[in-house]
Amino acid sequence: MRDDVSAESSTEFPDRMSLMEVRLQAQEDEITLLKSSLADALRKLRLHDQQIPLLKQQLIAGKRFVKGIIRVRRNSEKSRDSQDKTKQRLSKKAASSTNLLTRSPSLESYGYRGRDCRANLYLLPSGEAVYFIACVVVLYHIRNQTQRHYQKHTDCVRVASGQTAGVDKDGKPLQPFVHIWDSKTLVTLQQIGLGTFERGVGALAFSSSDNGTFLCVIDDSNEHMISVWDWNKNIKHTEVKSTNEAVLGVDFSPTDTNNIISCGKSHVYFWTLSAGTLTKKQGIFGKYKKPKFVLCFVFSLTGDVLTGDSEGNILTWGKSAADTKTLGKGAKETFQIMKQTRAHEGSVFTMCILQGGAILSGGGKDRKIIRWSADLAPERECEIPEKFGAVRTIADVDGEELLVGTTRNAILRGTFSDGFVAIVQGHVDEMWGLATHPTQNIFITCGNDRQVCVWNAGDHKLDWCATLEESGLCADFSPNGAVVSVGLSTGRWVVLDLQTKEVVSDLTDGNEQLSVMRYSPDGSFLAVGSHDNFIYIYNVTEGGRRYTRFGKCTGHSSFITHLDWSKDGKYIMSNSGDYEILYWDVASGCKLLRNRFESKDREWASYTCVLGFHVMGVWLEGSDGTDINALCRSHSERMVAVADDFCKVHLFQYPCPKPKAPSYKYEGHGSHVTNVRFTHNDSHLLSMGGKDTCILQWRVKGAGTGDHSKEHLASSSSVCSSSSSPENGR
Numbered sequence: 254m255r256d257d258v259s260a261e262s263s264t265e266f267p268d269r270m271s272l273m274e275v276r277l278q279a280q281e282d283e284i285t286l287l288k289s290s291l292a293d294a295l296r297k298l299r300l301h302d303q304q305i306p307l308l309k310q311q312l313i314a315g316k317r318f319v320k321g322i323i324r325v326r327r328n329s330e331k332s333r334d335s336q337d338k339t340k341q342r343l344s345k346k347a348a349s350s351t352n353l354l355t356r357s358p359s360l361e362s363y364g365y366r367g368r369d370c371r372a373n374l375y376l377l378p379s380g381e382a383v384y385f386i387a388c389v390v391v392l393y394h395i396r397n398q399t400q401r402h403y404q405k406h407t408d409c410v411r412v413a414s415g416q417t418a419g420v421d422k423d424g425k426p427l428q429p430f431v432h433i434w435d436s437k438t439l440v441t442l443q444q445i446g447l448g449t450f451e452r453g454v455g456a457l458a459f460s461s462s463d464n465g466t467f468l469c470v471i472d473d474s475n476e477h478m479i480s481v482w483d484w485n486k487n488i489k490h491t492e493v494k495s496t497n498e499a500v501l502g503v504d505f506s507p508t509d510t511n512n513i514i515s516c517g518k519s520h521v522y523f524w525t526l527s528a529g530t531l532t533k534k535q536g537i538f539g540k541y542k543k544p545k546f547v548l549c550f551v552f553s554l555t556g557d558v559l560t561g562d563s564e565g566n567i568l569t570w571g572k573s574a575a576d577t578k579t580l581g582k583g584a585k586e587t588f589q590i591m592k593q594t595r596a597h598e599g600s601v602f603t604m605c606i607l608q609g610g611a612i613l614s615g616g617g618k619d620r621k622i623i624r625w626s627a628d629l630a631p632e633r634e635c636e637i638p639e640k641f642g643a644v645r646t647i648a649d650v651d652g653e654e655l656l657v658g659t660t661r662n663a664i665l666r667g668t669f670s671d672g673f674v675a676i677v678q679g680h681v682d683e684m685w686g687l688a689t690h691p692t693q694n695i696f697i698t699c700g701n702d703r704q705v706c707v708w709n710a711g712d713h714k715l716d717w718c719a720t721l722e723e724s725g726l727c728a729d730f731s732p733n734g735a736v737v738s739v740g741l742s743t744g745r746w747v748v749l750d751l752q753t754k755e756v757v758s759d760l761t762d763g764n765e766q767l768s769v770m771r772y773s774p775d776g777s778f779l780a781v782g783s784h785d786n787f788i789y790i791y792n793v794t795e796g797g798r799r800y801t802r803f804g805k806c807t808g809h810s811s812f813i814t815h816l817d818w819s820k821d822g823k824y825i826m827s828n829s830g831d832y833e834i835l836y837w838d839v840a841s842g843c844k845l846l847r848n849r850f851e852s853k854d855r856e857w858a859s860y861t862c863v864l865g866f867h868v869m870g871v872w873l874e875g876s877d878g879t880d881i882n883a884l885c886r887s888h889s890e891r892m893v894a895v896a897d898d899f900c901k902v903h904l905f906q907y908p909c910p911k912p913k914a915p916s917y918k919y920e921g922h923g924s925h926v927t928n929v930r931f932t933h934n935d936s937h938l939l940s941m942g943g944k945d946t947c948i949l950q951w952r953v954k955g956a957g958t959g960d961h962s963k964e965h966l967a968s969s970s971s972v973c974s975s976s977s978s979p980e981n982g983r
Contacts, residue, residue, distance in 0.1 A: 362391050362400055363708060363715065363948060364679020367645040367658045371602055372502065372549065374658040376648045377436055382656055382664065386679075387923040387947035388900075392436065393677070395650070395666065403439050404921065405432060429453045431470065433484050443484050446470065449492075451478070456515070460505040469513055471500050479503070479515065481526060493531045496520060499546075507552050514558060516547035521560055521570070523588045536560075536570055536588045549603050554610040554627065557591070561601025561614060567594040567629060594629045597621060605647045615644030615657070622647065622657065624669065633669045641665060641675065678715050680704055680946050686728040686739065687928040687941050687948075694932055695751075696939055697737055698948060699725025705739055707751070710932055710939070710950060717754055721747070727769050731797035732776040740767030746781060748797065757798045762789040768813050773822040774858040778803065778839065780825055782813030788827060790843055804843035808835055815862040815884075819855050826857060828864045832878040860886035860893065860907070870914030871895050871905050882943075883928040887935045892953075894938050896926035902940045902951070904966055917965050921949050938966060 366373065366386050374384045381392040381401070390403040430447040431454060434440060446454075451474035459465040468484045471477050477500045480492035498518040506512035513524035513531075521536040544562035551559050558570040569592040599618025606612055610627040620643050624633040637644060642661030650656060650666075657665040657673060662681050667673030684700030694711035705725050706718045724742040731737070736757060740746045744765055748758035762781055769782035772793070779800060781789040788806035793799070811830035818825055823840040836846040836855075846852060853866050860867060863884045871884065871893065883896040886907050895903040895916075904917040924944035931938050931953075938951040951966040 362386065362393055362677050363713065364946075365658060365662050365664045365677045367642075367662050367664075368660050368681050370645070372646050374646045374648050374656060374664065376650060376656065379437070381436070382648065383436065384658070384664070387942055387945040387949075388921050389947075389949075395656075395676070401439065403434060405434075405441060429472075431457065431468070431484075433468070443487060445482055445484055445487050446480075446489075449480065449489065450474075455500050456503040458504040460510040461507040462505070462510050467505070467510055469503055469505060471495055471503050471515065479513075479524070479531060481513075481531065491526065491529050491531050493533075495522070495533075501546065501548060502550060504550070504552075508556070514550060516550055516560060518546055519543055521547050521550065521558075521588075523558075534586075534588055537590075539589055541568070541590050541593055546600070548600055551604045551606050551612065553606065553612070558588075559604060559612065559629075561596065561604050563600045565595065565597045565599055565601060565616070567596045567601060567604070567614060567625075568592070569594070569629070592629070594625075596623065599643075602644055603646045605649055607649055607652055609652070613647050613649070613655070615647050617643040617660075620644060622655070622669075635669050635672065637665060637673055642681075678718075679948075680706065682946060683927075683943050684941050684946050684948075685726045685927045685943075687930050687939060688728040688730050688737065689930045689932050689939065690730050691732055691734050692933055693734065694937075696930065696932070697728050697730070697739075698941065699728055699739055700946065705749070707737075708948075710937060713950075719749065719754055726766055727782075729770040729772055729779075731772050731793070732774065733796060736797035738770045738772075738779060740770045740781065742766040744783060744785070746770065748800070750798075758800050760791075760800060763787065765812075769816050769861075771816055771818060771859070771861075772797075773818045774820060775822050778818075778822065780806075780816055780818070780839075782816050782827065784812035786810065786812055786829070788813055788816060788825065788837070788843075790839055804839070806835075806837045806839075806843045806845070808837075808845040809833060815864075817857050817859045817862055820858045822858075824852065824855060826852065826855075826862055826865060828862045832864060834862070834864050860884070863895075867908040867910060868893060868905075870909035870911045871903065871916070872912075874913060882925060885929045885931055885938075887931045887953075888933065889935050892931075892935075894929040894931065894940070896929045896940060898925045900924060900926065900942075902926055902929060902938070902949075902966070904938075919951065919966055922947055 364386055365384055374382060376382055380396055381394045383390065383392050385391065392401040428448050429450045431445050432441050433443045435442055450470065450472040453473040454470060455473045455477060456471040458469050460467040466483060468482045469479065470482065471479045475497060477495040478492055479495040481490045482488065483490060495515065498520060500515055500517040503513065503515040511526040513526065515522045515524065522533045523536065524531050524533045542564065544564045546563040547560050548563060549561045553559055560568045560570065562568065568590050570588050571591040573587050573589045596614050597616030597619050599616055601614055602617050603615040604612060612625040614623050614625065620637050620639065621634050622644055623631055626632055637657060637659065641659040641663045643659065644657055645660050646658040648656040653668050655667065659665065662679040663675045664677035665673035666676045680698065680700050680702050682700055682702035684698055686699035687696065689696045694709060695707060696710055697705065697707050699705040701724045703721045703724055704718055705721055707716045709716050721741065723745065725739045726742055727740040729738055736748050736750055738746055738748045744763040744767060745761045746767055747756050750757050763783050763785040765784035767781060767783050771780045776797060777793055779791045779793050783789065786809045790803045790805065791800040792803045806825065809827065809829040811833065814828045814830055816825055816827040823838065825837040825839055827835050827837065834849060836849055836852040838844040838846055861884055863881045868884060871881065880898050881895055882898060884893060886893045890907055893905045893907040893909055895905065897903065900920065900922045902919040905914055922940065922942040922945055924942050926940055927943045928941045929938060935953055938953060940949045940951065954965050
């Protein structure tokens with residue numbers, strides 16, 4: 254126990270005994286919770302082991318976005334859903350708690366998923382670029398710089414909106430299916446394949462010569478079943494085994510719906526659909542070295558098939574007559590390489606056919622975009638800046654202007670003559686640090702990619718980005734808004750000037766990662782929470798540019814997870830990894846307050862602690878201590894937003910002390926939500942994904958109207974994303 258038992262007077266003894274009994278019961282409850290958490294962790298480990306073969310397969314198989322608007326049912330969701338419909342009470346109970354995501358007329362994107370996806374950027378006739386981030390398909394109008402969303406996904410969009418099948422909370426498999434929707438109205442037109450596809454959808458394509466009547470789908474089963482559908486009638490015409498190797502792409506011939514090509518690990522297959530049956534012929538590499546992967550292919554205007562591979566070559570394929578002289582009368586025609594063209598150093602990630610027959614190719618290692626004539630003579634080339642990564646995919650705008658998706662999650666716009674500039678950017682690895690400016694529509698993010706980014710939430714643009722020497726895990730703006738402190742993964746923390754972008758202070762506390770940075774309300778103190786179980790307190794002077802150690806809060810038995818200051822700047826409330834709530838008197842020398850009930854009614858300047866008297870009701874029945882990653886109270890002190898481990902954002906009434914409190918629930922992320930923050934005037938809420946590295950900006954409907962019973966979220970003016978992990982689809 255933490256309290257020292259003393260016997261200063263006999264009259265105090267009964268009270269101390271009573272207090273000890275209360276604390277003993279609390280510790281017993283904590284032990285029970287830890288046992289439950291351990292059992293849950295073991296269950297998750299077993300589930301992870303079961304998924305390892307599938308994950309390895311996904312690592313090999315690239316993901317792509319189809320030349321159409323398709324959606325597949327979610328594959329995996331960690332959650333134990335509370336209810337399909339719940340109710341929220343802010344000032345009074347709302348009538349419904351259905352998902353209230355709606356489109357906003359001016360949507361922007363801060364990011365794009367290019368690190369682990371390919372062929373996932375296309376241009377629609379409307380002038381909109383279409384791509385996906387997390388569970389959201391983005392339609393970005395290039396000229397108007399506005400954005401629309403298709404938001405029916407419930408997990409990360411990958412491979413033409415396909416997803417792996419995954420399992421539900423009880424370990425039972427979930428069946429994937431395909432959604433086909435209209436890009437003008439965003440209305441879902443058809444759902445096909447429920448119960449047909451195993452594990453998920455690996456590749457798909459619309460037919461071209463008949464205005465997209467048919468849809469070809471290859472699933473993620475061991476045999477990679479290939480099927481052809483009349484999607485309007487929801488009729489499957491045929492289905493057959495494809496290959497046991499990874500499949501990376503499929504498409505119909507632009508002139509003949511009966512001809513289909515697929516490619517992948519060490520293969521390219523030529524399929525023929527006849528009398529309701531699919532038959533395949535394997536491309537013969539012959540004297541040419543067989544590449545490890547055939548990554549992409551296009552159909553030239555002359556009818557040839559051109560493939561790009563991991564050896565950096567473009568191969569031209571043609572049909573050869575049957576060799577009856579060698580193989581006898583039963584010999585059949587074959588598809589063979591007619592020409593090999595050395596194109597890039599490293600892999601050929603993408604190819605694109607221009608209207609006049611010219612060909613574009615994009616390289617991985619060399620970061621080059623090359624324009625070729627129809628007979629593959631090089632005409633022009635350019636190299637994209639190293640900071641954007643390699644070329645992942647190319648979309649033709651008008652024959653001169655191009656859109657380029659890159660492996661560092663950027664979309665570039667430009668020409669060979671003028672070069673390329675980024676119109677969409679995002680992080681490229683898991684993010685945890687999120688903070689909003691105290692008076693402006695600005696927010697900061699940081700993560701494992703060592704990037705610290707300052708975004709303008711009003712203009713929906715990246716203001717600036719700096720590279721750190723280590724991963725950034727937490728951040729906070731000073732109350733004057735002039736500087737921002739960022740905690741790193743090594744115990745080091747830096748303070749950046751928001752205007753000059755310079756580091757004005759660089760200090761280190763311990764040698765373990767920092768989990769929370771928090772300024773006191775008047776900016777005179779900074780609290781630094783560490784994984785070494787301590788909270789370091791600093792005096793802040795010179796407008797946030799000078800820091801001197803004031804003291805250290807010692808008493809937690811596990812790493813610090815969250816902390817908040819009282820409104821008077823004298824006290825701190827903190828949470829730790831063992832689900833402990835402690836209170837500290839900072840003004841009296843970082844003294845631990847033994848009687849936590851004395852702090853029950855204390856007013857807090859912010860509320861981000863996930864454990865506390867005022868937020869007990871946000872925990873769902875059966876939750877373990879890791880189910881909620883972050884929490885944030887609005888500045889109006891009317892709402893509290895919650896980021897959970899199951900891809901959801903929740904909105905509760907504040908205070909929320911009673912169990913089973915009603916809430917709104919919002920979907921959009923494709924993995925655990927790591928953080929949430931309200932903007933300075935509560936007009937928007939920012940939420941940040943983990944493995945999907947997606948930032949969603951939600952508009953708070955009803956904010957500022959005075960009727961707090963109508964406050965809830967709508968999809969906002971911004972969506973930001975990047976990606977890193979194969980675990981949550983691609």
